[in-house]
Amino acid sequence: MGVRFKIFALPAAAKLLPFAFLLSCGWGQKPLLDEAKSALSKAIRFFRTEVAVNGSYVWTYSEDLKRRWGESEATETEGWVQPPGTPSVGMAFLRAYEATGDKTYLDAAVETAHALTATQLASGGWDYRIEFHPERRKRWFYRKDVEAGEKDPKGRRNWSVYDDDNTQSALRFLMQVDVALKGRNKEIRRAVEYGLAKLIEAQYPNGAWPQAYDGNPPDPANHPVIPARYPTQWSKTHPGKGYQYWRLYTLNDRVMGTIIQTLLDAYRLYGKREYLKAACKGGDFLILAQMPDPQPAWAQQYNFQMEPAWARWFEPPAIAAAESADAVQTLIELYLVTGDDRYLRPVPKALDWFKRSQLPNGRWARFYELKTNRPLYVNRNRELVYKPEDLREGYGFEGSFGISRLFELFERLQREGREKLLAERNRKPTPQELAQRAKEIEPKVRQIIASMDARGRWAEDGRIHTKTFIRNVETLASYIAAASKALQR
Template identity: 45%
Template structure:
């Protein structure tokens, strides 16, 4: 679980606001002409930005978080070599998703070509364990120390590789392997199964994640740190600990983790798989994940979720700045996952679990309309840390590397809860209805580009900015041209790193 960087604090959802034409029933000729001109400019900028990104910023079809404007320096969570990409959002899969959106908005196959190149980069770095590690390596010699499926013939057997303990570790933290598989599925759906390698990588990866899921429905953080299945078959429910230490205690033994919305992202992945392929085993996996969330929901007056649980489903410490508590961000993520399961299955227990947690989230919102990341077990008081990592009830001295307070996209989850509550009989209702982007927002996006069609900020080209802006341009063009981006592509929010 990577500590949060400042450039990851912005959650990249495609927030789409309706255009309201006050007092008018039909646009005038001049308004139509102005809009057409803006659409043409948006299309031109989208082409220029995508061309630069795919031809100059990409490495072997992969991407990192930041690149210097002279392209001499590259970085994911740390500095990366010229032969490396980065998986973790807003890295490689997120950029690929933006290309796919641009293709669906315009029908221009240049965007599809860029998306396929990204899919092939992910296929080339898929591990024997079925998923991905954060770093994507393309140097022929360095690749020999990784258990990539594609290079089996060139390297030693996986268990004989030395010096790389991560060589075959599938990572589910920070929406890593989930976002990669989701993107590959969307490419596969767009190509209608026409790329044999992509389809095969999807089937292999989903099978591996099915095998990783515990009988109680939870997924581990990584494939090589699984709890023995014999220990995960009890039908227990979450409970408050009799006591908990206010000093850090390193987790030991069997643990279950919701941190960074790991379980939500795995459930969403299998919902997407079921929607695209219709395989009952994918729906069953998503529902097992939902049942785990219901069991892990805390009882009584704090019906939310913790970040980390022990074998008895009691909240425990995660890292030294992640105390036993009710976590607002992960609670919102669990609500979102349960709503998706309810909308898919019509099972009211998912809705009821989401409703009680959403009510709690509404009640604990802070006066400034933010939320504390952590709320104390029992008292419900907002919990923070001081500069020495002592628990505190004040946010004034909290370290700045981690979001101890923020919006965490909770407001959008609560809005979704309200929408379902108004029409909870229509379980087929899409939660992601899209409208047009305001023209003023498009003008701002266009105004911030340079002569090469890039968005450069403080001397850096950021994938986060590229993905967000390309997505907004695509949505604006799609709305104007009457080319709706297909629902499966919109099913998941753009994958992003959670704080």
């Protein structure tokens, strides 16, 4: 961070420097700022008053709002948690509040937070769907049932889903609302503390988490703390119906990375060492889970003998590039937070494996066969093949997976050091930087405003997409925050 000086007096010309800089950048039109604020208000009012169900949201709506979808079609009384569902919309409301100070947006976020506190499960997290119909709600076993004295789920659903940042996104959102309210809303604070405690309870003795947690803490006797290893043999066909892969040690769909980040956020916001300890224990698992040579990377999931294992029928035991990238990113983040070098030690060998495993097209395969390192695919006939032909649709069997950015980050870390990276991360932007940011996104802001209809909707091909709403709200909020601060200085 730069040195700050107390300035007692400034010449008149100097006082005009920030605004003069704005004009020199070709920016500084207050009418657009007012238009952006108006568009933000209209968009959030529409979503909150016409789209929401008890403060909850799904992914997609028909333009007439008569049909609703998450990952599958939802009823008129359901919300969806998995991003870009309910917590993601709530975070957009919070960003609007932070950018404007308008309490209406904080009220919207609190309303969404209560949709989550009302549907928090006894196991501490959330299912993909959250239900508000009085009779249909009885299919789930809630935290509030436990608080009312119930102990037996009696067949009710009680799976806290960690897949796809489901429970984690809800907890991070609730934490941000709790902090914005300074802990004054006891129900939200209780949901946060309960959820974090159950998240730690679900952690296996070696530091891993399952894909979903049913509220029964793992027995250490069944989970020895051992390093990853290659299986002596593995089946090339899926185990079939009844295979409970969601109980395995899971990296798939960023389970480990998003849980560790949630705990690090909790530690940053509340300062409780137990959250940092659990996050670091998760890092210890990632160190254990790095496969030995010749493939010092990570699998999507491991069985309790720490061998790569099947998940769904198109997710075989293999080295997984996307999950390996997330593991490296998470280990670097743990090093930045703690300064502990052991989280960096696995990184060079993993980066070397990425170099050796890059495909001729510049991308990486999602899966690499154990030991041979041959790219591995699954076709529509559920067969393992070595060429990307006739593949199952809707799954990323190849991609960039953010791997190039990892090389850049690690090189910068080596060159500049941890303290400089942290200082840059925490540095507040200058008025000139804020003005430049506003100028850069101004064309996008104009496009967003122009594409909004009279009701405050962004409709695309007869559908209203929550992802578009979130993206546009965040862009408007970013512009308003940058422009307002630049004009104030």
